[in-house]
Amino acid sequence: MSHSQNPLPDEAAELLSQAERSSADSVHSTAAPRAFMIVLGIVSAAIISLYGVIDTALWHWSPVLFAPLIAWYALWARQRPKRRPALKHSGKYIAVMLLMMLALQFSNFWMPQTWLFAILKFLALVAVFTGALWIMRRETIKSRIKDGNEQAI
Template sequence: MDSGKHVAGNYEPREALAEIEDASEAMVGATEAPRKIMYAMLAFVATICALANYVSWPVFCALLLLIIPLGFWYVLLMRKRPKARPILRHSGRYMGYVLLFMLTLQVASFWEPGSWGEVGLKWLALFGVLCLCMTGMRTATIKNRLKDANERDV
């Protein structure tokens, strides 16, 4: 905060609270994984689910090995970030997105593509719905952490 702006006659409590809220949102957002790793993991999950019963097992197992560089990238990105406080209880909105995520993966297993065009459509549909779910879970987690931090005694 800029102390020169908050002299006795010009003190604006709304501006000070807005600055504090922005700083706390930035701090909580810094503990979450970056969006680029989230989208890479979602693309990986969508690819695995789209190709599950369409390609041969050796190709499928080779695709599963891509989780190793993704996991290494995640570890490298997260070791520089501050550790997040554990959430005591997830919100109902978060759990709703988790259930939608699991339901999407379950329903996707019923759709067995017959051509590469259908594989592409299945991948697009999966990636879109999974992105919606993960973005919702991320937003709900950040809001829940902010609420928990504001209510917790210091």
């Protein structure tokens, strides 16, 4: 074999790290934007924390606030290549998803009667939701990179 087919160890390491960076950049470019995840957490926390404080009929219409988020994500996703889903989620992803569901369930036991308590509930839910969504996004990216590196060419 010629020398061009067998690169030196330093060249091989550089090519491998370049391929790793390219893979990571590709995965990051197809993941949902961080700002979207933060706004999603804030809107979800706001809707859940307002139950019992505002009129029930108005609260039932509050999921309409997700319409701009859906439009934002749809327009953003059209400009990006279709992302490949992670084949297997990590244990951290599942644990954080369960924590988020548990926090949502426990928040149903806390029915604020005043605006002050609604704001406190909102802040607690924002912290849990945005933190959980952030970790779930990070773990999905890690899983997709790992899965992509393990695929046969």
